Amino acid sequence: MLKSRQDLRAHAERARRALREEKLRILICAGTGCVANGSLGVYEAFQHELVQRGLPYKLELVQEVEHPAVALNASGCHGFCQMGPLVRFEPAGILYCKVKPADVPEIVEEHLVNGRPVERLLYHHPATGRVVAREDDIPFYRHQVRIALEQCGRVNPEDLNDYLAHSGYQALEKVLFEMTPPDVIKEVLDSGLRGRGGAGFPTGRKWTFARNAPGNKKYFICNGDEGDPGAFMDRSVMEGAPHRVLEGMMIAGYAIGADEGYIYVRAEYPLAVKRLRKAIADAEAAGLLGENILDSGFSFRIHIKEGAGAFVCGEETALIASVEGQRGMPRPRPPFPANSGLWGCPTVINNVETLANIAPIIMRGAGWFRRYGTPGSPGTKTFALAGQVAHTGLVEVPMGITLREIVFNIGGGLREGKSFKAVQIGGPSGGCLTEEHLDLPLDFDSLQKVGAMIGSGGMVVLGQDSCMVEVARFFMTFVQNESCGKCVPCREGTRRMLELLTSVTNGKAAEEDLALLEELAQTVKDGALCGLGKTAPNPVLTTLRYFRPEYEAHVRDNKCPAGVCKDLLSYFINAEKCKGCGLCAKNCPVEAISGEKKQPHVIDLTKCIKCGTCMENCKFDAVYTA
Structure with a gap:
């Protein structure tokens, strides 16, 4: 029991001294993402291997262990969730990625015994193939500034002494x-x-x-x-x-x-x-x-x-x-x-x-x-970076950083060479921003001017194969399901907006419905009781503002430019690629495909239910949509 200021200082100094005396600390990420990927099994494997080799270790900072060779700790989330389970070796700061229990004997043998990092488990840059050993040197981390997250991944969250040792x-x-x-x-x-x-x-x-x-x-x-x-x-x-x-x-x-x-x-x-x-x-x-x-x-x-x-x-x-x-x-x-x-x-x-x-x-x-951020939005902000970006995870960056820096420097750009289309920022309360906003500073005031908001920090990166109408419909589905129902604008307005968006995605909307959708969204924004209701239309308003041609293609041409909205797709067979194997016809649930063996097949569009089974079963890439 710490009964005074002096007691706290003495106890904290003891913890700091114990930390300084550690020659090697192994931190296994025990955040939810890494736990889901098996990090607790990695933790147990380290314990087992250290016991097998007769290497004494401690699990708590001030635990009394005679001549401990290593301190073994669980940590919180490192943020680089895509690469988990993660294992960090201190004081060098070396980070192992995607570690499995079967990898542990090799890590102990090479790193602990022989002093050589296991190169295959280090971070490999996807574009250059360059091997990066230290966590802080990985591009995902190098452009971040961690204040709120500074102890996540560095401190054992279940050890008070570890927290005291870190101030x-x-x-x-x-x-x-x-x-x-x-x-x-x-x-x-x-x-x-x-x-x-x-x-x-x-x-x-x-x-x-x-x-x-x-x-x-x-x-x-x-x-x-x-x-x-x-x-x-x-x-x-x-x-x-x-x-x-x-x-x-x-x-x-x-x-x-x-x-x-x-x-x-x-x-x-x-x-x-x-x-x-x-x-x-x-x-x-x-x-x-x-x-x-x-x-x-x-x-x-x-x-x-x-x-x-x-x-x-x-x-x-x-x-x-x-x-x-x-x-x-x-x-x-x-x-x-x-x-x-x-x-x-x-x-x-x-x-x-x-x-x-x-x-x-x-x-x-x-x-x-105030050294970080902007005059009107000082400090840093955490974002959950997700979607089609190469490096997903949790990031913390100075306010005022641009979308381009987050998406391309920290996130590594889009996967599979896809081109950037939009970012949905701020979750259901936020909005969709386009390529023209990539150099927009991310702060409270700048985002508000373009109809978006930081929100709690969700950030979904979207490529060219994303349908922005479907994105708006997805978030409106969430908001409508979560509406408490107390006020009419939110309860009824979000329901009607969802109906209109659904009719757009299934090809049953008229062009005048877009004007009605926009008017309704503004009404909900102005009339809802609480902040959540007032911001619920943001995804709709921003997609209408920045991606209106995509809405118009749905209602005027009955086409989904991204090829996402199933009801607006038609399936065809390329006669030049079709080998007449019959797999598509054999698996079609409504017998909409016909053709002679070893001859090009055709799809009867009046029978086709657009289930996509033909495309899934074709081995020659002959089935396409338009």
């Missing part, structure tokens, strides 16, 4: 003993930190409102309800650096005058919930969380509330209703949560990534934070 809870100590609550708020205000959950509201201003709100009881809520399809930024921080989240919450609680906080995290994140619970228990046991922390007079308790996975609970007032045990539905504002939130008390809600920036800002200062 953990030093910011809390500084706040409790060297700063007043107004000092803390001023530092955050001066940093220019804006909320990373989507809206980009200045964090310090939100804290100021709650600090000045009347009332003896105040709450702080960490929003870990990450609902965008394909987004996993907050999940990775909660799994990889749970103590960083707790420390940010406690600093925020001290600043606004709260003594109690909640982490609202969706139940579909079991690993994040598990590690957060352990972090809370360990911090309480150490005296870093609870009553009279470090004899400072400040008390703070943290509870976990598991959500049912409703997208609308990412909206502040709906989230509060869910924590209170009610159905997660938004409430009209004002009053704003900073004045009347959880159980009618002043409440501040920040998302996970926002909180992960707090401790670094306190320790390094507002000026340091």
Whole structure:
């Protein structure tokens, strides 16, 4: 139990000394992506191999082991999910990619015993074939700046001592003993930190409102309800650096005058919930969380509330209703949560990534934070890079970086030589940007001007074979299913927009339906009750704005230029390529294909149901669509 500031400093120094004494540390990624690919089996294989060879090892930072040859740790997500399972060797920073349990004996023999990295498991540049050994030298990482993610992949998320050895809870100590609550708020205000959950509201201003709100009881809520399809930024921080989240919450609680906080995290994140619970228990046991922390007079308790996975609970007032045990539905504002939130008390809600920036800002200062980003959007932002890009994963970059830098320098361009078509940024609340926006700086204000938004940070890269109408329909399907139904514009408007988009993709829409779709989208944007409803039409409005010819081709010519919308495709057989093998006819479920053996076959378009079975079974690439 750490009962004072001096106790914390002494314990942290012991942890740092133990870290310095480690000659070799092996970190096996135990983020959700790598775990799904078998990283826990790799971890067990390392344990087994070290025992077999009689090499002593330790699993925790301050574990007493006589002459340990190696420290073996699990870590959080490294971000390079496509290359997992990942294994990092410190202090050299060597990264092994796509490691399997069967690879472990070779790694131990070559790297641990003979001191030679296993070259075949290192990163190989896809274009040049160049082998890169150090993680920081891989192009995917070289262009990143990690603040929120700096401990993910470097620290054991289930070892409090490891966090202390990496400057953990030093910011809390500084706040409790060297700063007043107004000092803390001023530092955050001066940093220019804006909320990373989507809206980009200045964090310090939100804290100021709650600090000045009347009332003896105040709450702080960490929003870990990450609902965008394909987004996993907050999940990775909660799994990889749970103590960083707790420390940010406690600093925020001290600043606004709260003594109690909640982490609202969706139940579909079991690993994040598990590690957060352990972090809370360990911090309480150490005296870093609870009553009279470090004899400072400040008390703070943290509870976990598991959500049912409703997208609308990412909206502040709906989230509060869910924590209170009610159905997660938004409430009209004002009053704003900073004045009347959880159980009618002043409440501040920040998302996970926002909180992960707090401790670094306190320790390094507002000026340091402003060295990154733009004047209006300082700092960095995490993005879940997905889609047809060569290198998918989790990235953190300075605000103001361009789409071109992310897609081509970090992401490595598009796979299979495909040409770039668009980026869907911001998830269901965001918009689609085109090639002409590749050099647009990514910050809150620039994106808003072109009809998009950063959102929570989802980024899907699309190639020329993507249908933008289908992309809009996909996101509208998600939004319509997730609408809470409280307000008419969102409940009925998204349903009608989905019907119109579906009619466009199946060739049943008229040209005037596009004008109706645009008018309806603007009506929902203007009239919906909450922020999620107001941003739901963004994918529709941006695709109509930047890809209108693609919509017009669907309704005027009954053609899908990308060849994606099945109802607008017709299947044909190239007579020159067809060998008359009969496989297409044999497998056609509706007997729409005819032809003599060893003679070109033909498809009866009046019978064809466009299932694509003929194309799948043709060995001569004779079946095509138009």
